[in-house]
Amino acid sequence: MSVESLFPRLEPLLPKVQKPIQYVGGELNSTVKDWDEASVRWALMYPDAYEIGLPNQGVQILYEILNELPDTMAERTYAVWPDLEALMRSEGVPQFTVDAHRPVRAFDVFGVSFSTELGYTNLLTALDLAGIPLDAVDRTDEDPIVLAGGHAAFNPEPIADFLDAAVLGDGEQIAIAISEVVREWKEEGSPGGRDELLMRLASTGGVYVPKFYDVEYHPDGRIMRVVPNRPGVPSRIFKHTVMDLDEWPYPKKPLVPLAETVHERFSVEIFRGCTRGCRFCQAGMITRPVRERSITTIGDMVENGIRESGFNEVGLLSLSSADHSEIGDVAKGLADRYEGTNTSLSLPSTRVDAFNIDLANEFSRNGRRSGLTFAPEGGSERMRKVINKMVTEEDLIRTVTTAYSQGWRQVKLYFMCGLPTEEDVDVLGIADLAKKVIQAGRGATGSKDVRCTVSIGGFVPKPHTPFQWAAQCDHETVDRRLRELRDSLRGDKEYGRAIGYRYHDGKPSIVEGLLSRGDRRVGRVIRAVWEDGGRFDGWTEHFSYERWMRAAEKALADGPVDVDWYTIREREEHEVLPWDHLDAGLDREWLWQDWQDAKSDVEVEDCRWTPCYDCGVCPTMGTEIQVGPTGKKLLPLTVI
Amino acid sequence: MQRLRVRYAKRGRLRFTSHRDISRAVERAVRRADIPVAYSAGFSPHPKISYAGAAPTGTASEAEYLEIGVTRPCDPHRLRADLDASLPPGLDVLDVVEARDSGLADRLEGSTWELRLPGVDPEVAAKAVEEFVAADRVEVERLTKKGLRRFDAREAVLSLTVQDGPGRAAGQEPDRPCVILRMVVRHATPAVRPDDVLTGLRLVAGLAPLSPPEVTRLAQGPLDATTGEPADPFDFDRVGGDR
Numbered sequence: 026m027s028v029e030s031l032f033p034r035l036e037p038l039l040p041k042v043q044k045p046i047q048y049v050g051g052e053l054n055s056t057v058k059d060w061d062e063a064s065v066r067w068a069l070m071y072p073d074a075y076e077i078g079l080p081n082q083g084v085q086i087l088y089e090i091l092n093e094l095p096d097t098m099a100e101r102t103y104a105v106w107p108d109l110e111a112l113m114r115s116e117g118v119p120q121f122t123v124d125a126h127r128p129v130r131a132f133d134v135f136g137v138s139f140s141t142e143l144g145y146t147n148l149l150t151a152l153d154l155a156g157i158p159l160d161a162v163d164r165t166d167e168d169p170i171v172l173a174g175g176h177a178a179f180n181p182e183p184i185a186d187f188l189d190a191a192v193l194g195d196g197e198q199i200a201i202a203i204s205e206v207v208r209e210w211k212e213e214g215s216p217g218g219r220d221e222l223l224m225r226l227a228s229t230g231g232v233y234v235p236k237f238y239d240v241e242y243h244p245d246g247r248i249m250r251v252v253p254n255r256p257g258v259p260s261r262i263f264k265h266t267v268m269d270l271d272e273w274p275y276p277k278k279p280l281v282p283l284a285e286t287v288h289e290r291f292s293v294e295i296f297r298g299c300t301r302g303c304r305f306c307q308a309g310m311i312t313r314p315v316r317e318r319s320i321t322t323i324g325d326m327v328e329n330g331i332r333e334s335g336f337n338e339v340g341l342l343s344l345s346s347a348d349h350s351e352i353g354d355v356a357k358g359l360a361d362r363y364e365g366t367n368t369s370l371s372l373p374s375t376r377v378d379a380f381n382i383d384l385a386n387e388f389s390r391n392g393r394r395s396g397l398t399f400a401p402e403g404g405s406e407r408m409r410k411v412i413n414k415m416v417t418e419e420d421l422i423r424t425v426t427t428a429y430s431q432g433w434r435q436v437k438l439y440f441m442c443g444l445p446t447e448e449d450v451d452v453l454g455i456a457d458l459a460k461k462v463i464q465a466g467r468g469a470t471g472s473k474d475v476r477c478t479v480s481i482g483g484f485v486p487k488p489h490t491p492f493q494w495a496a497q498c499d500h501e502t503v504d505r506r507l508r509e510l511r512d513s514l515r516g517d518k519e520y521g522r523a524i525g526y527r528y529h530d531g532k533p534s535i536v537e538g539l540l541s542r543g544d545r546r547v548g549r550v551i552r553a554v555w556e557d558g559g560r561f562d563g564w565t566e567h568f569s570y571e572r573w574m575r576a577a578e579k580a581l582a583d584g585p586v587d588v589d590w591y592t593i594r595e596r597e598e599h600e601v602l603p604w605d606h607l608d609a610g611l612d613r614e615w616l617w618q619d620w621q622d623a624k625s626d627v628e629v630e631d632c633r634w635t636p637c638y639d640c641g642v643c644p645t646m647g648t649e650i651q652v653g654p655t656g657k658k659l660l661p662l663t664v665i
Numbered sequence: 666m667q668r669l670r671v672r673y674a675k676r677g678r679l680r681f682t683s684h685r686d687i688s689r690a691v692e693r694a695v696r697r698a699d700i701p702v703a704y705s706a707g708f709s710p711h712p713k714i715s716y717a718g719a720a721p722t723g724t725a726s727e728a729e730y731l732e733i734g735v736t737r738p739c740d741p742h743r744l745r746a747d748l749d750a751s752l753p754p755g756l757d758v759l760d761v762v763e764a765r766d767s768g769l770a771d772r773l774e775g776s777t778w779e780l781r782l783p784g785v786d787p788e789v790a791a792k793a794v795e796e797f798v799a800a801d802r803v804e805v806e807r808l809t810k811k812g813l814r815r816f817d818a819r820e821a822v823l824s825l826t827v828q829d830g831p832g833r834a835a836g837q838e839p840d841r842p843c844v845i846l847r848m849v850v851r852h853a854t855p856a857v858r859p860d861d862v863l864t865g866l867r868l869v870a871g872l873a874p875l876s877p878p879e880v881t882r883l884a885q886g887p888l889d890a891t892t893g894e895p896a897d898p899f900d901f902d903r904v905g906g907d908r
């Protein structure tokens with residue numbers, strides 16, 4: 026049964042909405058396959074606006090890999106803005122893919138990529154517009170399997186009611202495996218309907234099907250246990266790790282949009298994982314161990330990506346790009362190759378050391394030395410020990426002095442506010458640090474023309490990190506500290522004008538905290554917010570703290586827990602956490618010990634350069650650290 | 666520096682591209698096609714590509730123009746094929762000539778437009794056109810970057826006719842009959858755009874299509890005194906050439 030394009034019905038609506046180009050598809054390197062020839066069909070979604078979602082690497086990679094399979098097709102869909110949503114509702118146009126404008130409900134799998142929890146309300150809009158029942162238990166064989174992936178899927182409990190399944194970790198291999206299971210099941214005539222399909226997926230231990238697990242609670246609201254509610258369902262679900270990234274050099278055909286997007290560049294992941302052990306960083310904890318792409322594969326991917334896309338900017342992406350074992354040779358090799366070509370290179374690195382400046386110098390060879398970014402994250406020495414960011418004040422001053430004396434005029438410093446054990450002095454310490462940075466800059470350059478910008482975000486404790494037990498700081502305290510810091514910076518006659526200050530207020534972090542460490546009961550809150558019009562929570566102009574609090578009060582009224590319970594409450598060692606049955610490989614005892622070490626300012630090393638300290642990941646997942654050096658160099662390109 | 670003039674079309678769903686979308690797409694296509702485009706000097710060098718008289722977002726066109734400066738001589742035929750292959754389908758290169766002067770923008774004196782109005786009664790349309798043409802002035806308002814402006818939409822319209830026989834909407838609602846208007850408009854300041862004429866038709870005769878009309882620019886060029894139609898702006902560049 027073929028599916029008709031919705032475009033003729035969508036087209037008359039487009040002249041009435043903002044930026045209609047985002048809904049028409051036709052990006053360079055996009056793929057439209059024949060509906061009838063595919064036996065497994067995926068609709069992939071990044072649950073934010075097209076301008077954010079299109080550049081997302083995760084979706085691009087899965088899209089390409091799935092479309093390479095002969096019997097599988099994948100199309101993409103994004104969150105539509107409220108103006109189009111209203112027209113789609115009044116004209117009865119369902120959620121569509123941008124590739125061939127097919128209705129999302131007609132696909133077999135609806136895969137949604139969550140790099141942040143702030144996309145949850147947009148998931149509900151998409152399901153509702155698609156005509157897919159919001160509650161997984163109400164879905165029929167006519168509905169696709171709604172599958173979540175991405176970092177937020179490491180605790181999908183707040184959206185468990187709305188999901189059929191979730192996958193933890195790298196998606197490349199598991200997406201192919203899921204396709205295979207779906208194909209077999211369909212070829213057999215879809216025996217047992219969607220429950221049997223979900224059962225086949227769940228029994229592998231690599232796909233989490235929330236409805237096959239029951240959550241039982243203590244009277245005080247804590248979780249008693251999470252148990253499978255039918256035989257054949259494993260009690261733990263494991264994350265996926267792609268080993269040997271050289272075997273997976275995606276994207277090979279990067280999507281090039283017509284509409285303007287947040288990332289107008291070709292990005293290459295130069296490695297996955299990070300073992301620096303920053304205690305606040307969920308990404309670092311859940312993507313262990315480090316797996317590098319080799320210098321030669323990086324070189325090939327850059328060259329191919331530029332040719333295929335026509336982008337004139339290349340980003341070398343990872344959690345800490347300066348840590349690649351051959352980054353010096355990569356930087357020099359690429360800078361040599363593209364010297365004088367109007368192709369620019371960027372390395373988003375925030376490491377505080379002189380080597381990082383050398384790299385930045387390579388990448389700015391034929392450009393201006395405008396700004397360098399460093400991330401000490403904590404304002405005081407003590408704070409940095411607590412979060413395991415091993416940077417001393419001396420390191421920082423030495424590094425910025427080098428930067429200023431080599432011609433950089435602006436230094437940006439990233440910090441967090443509301444970290445565990447933080448006190449007022451830790452945040453106010455940022456002002457002193459910034460002043461010393463300017464002092465160093467003026468000293469190094471003999472000029473007053475140096476600037477420093479301080480950028481502060483609110484800390485949110487995340488699952489699968491040593492801080493998963495910590496109390497989140499209340500927003501009143503965060504706001505007060507940020508205000509005092511601002512006053513201290515602005516009030517300074519000598520340095521105030523040379524220091525820029527950027528911060529966000531503390532309220533949104535509370536909502537993020539609720540969604541990050543929430544359990545299934547939080548689903549009711551998300552739904553109530555969405556019903557009240559909540560959309561696009563990652564956008565300040567759409568986000569409403571008051572709406573979230575109102576909804577939470579109502580939705581949680583008849584239970585023993587509230588927003589404070591989820592956010593500003595510290596957890597006991599043995600409390601069952603909502604994600605304890607979802608295994609990122611991290612040994613729970615190691616995480617707890619690391620949390621105790623944090624509180625006594627004890628640091629932990631990076632296992633790339635010191636012996637393994639048994640965080641648990643490698644033995645549980647059967648993985649190992651994969652780093653160079655390979656000793657190879659990049660060759661110049663021969664121009665034809 | 667050699668300069669090449671390109672006529673291209675903006676078709677189908679790509680009519681929803683804005684001018685900025687097109688310029689990004691062209692820059693990338695030029696890089697992919699390995700066209701030796703010249704760059705401006707300075708800290709953030711820009712490729713030397715300039716645009717003349719771009720049609721508004723949402724309007725299709727068979728006659729858009731741009732000019733590319735190149736660092737070494739290029740064969741216009743080869744450039745036409747390479748650039749077309751590198752642009753997404755729907756942005757299609759139609760013609761390329763080598764520039765002989767610097768006056769392309771000045772030569773684009775007027776445009777021919779086609780407007781498909783779905784669900785409009787042909788007789789009502791004919792009547793409205795008649796009234797519009799008979800009027801001396803038709804004052805319309807449009808929100809511009811400088812705020813709400815009031816101007817005459819009549820004088821710049823050199824001709825406006827209803828095409829014979831029933832038409833078909835191109836993309837949307839293919840089975841729905843529609844009326845096709847054709848008009849030649851002189852480029853003026855403020856520019857009189859097809860939607861201003863539609864506003865005018867609504868004001869003088871209450872003509873109001875049910876769905877958004879499909880508008881296509883068919884031609885752009887120097888206004889020919891005898892025919893009253895825009896001629897090919899490349900004629901001048903081709904004079905004396907062997908192309």
Ligand code: B12
Binds near residue numbers: 083138172173200
């Ligand atoms: C580039 C980037 C951005 C860009 C581009 C975003 C985009 N459109 O992709 C910009 C600047 C816009 C951005 C913004 C933000 N970002 Co950001 N960003 C990154 C960065 C550097 C790379 C992301 C990436 O491309 N990874 C590579 C891809 C391949 O990985 P992936 O997306 O996770 O996908 C893989 C798997 O997760 C899985 N998968 C993903 N989806 C799915 C779906 C299914 C169905 C399946 C089966 C599998 C699957 O398969 C993929 C392949 O293996 C990361 C850090 C990093 N190196 O990861 C931070 C990071 C993801 N960002 C982060 C944050 C916090 C944000 C912001 C919230 C910041 C803010 N406060 O505004 C915003 C949110 C924007 C939004 N609304 O989504 C955090 C996430 C926090 C966390 N979970 O721990 C990270 C990890 C950085 C960090 N260390 O803190 N970001």
Ligand code: SF4
Binds near residue numbers: 641642643650
């Ligand atoms: S198990 Fe050992 S080697 Fe592997 S990531 Fe953990 S500490 Fe590093």
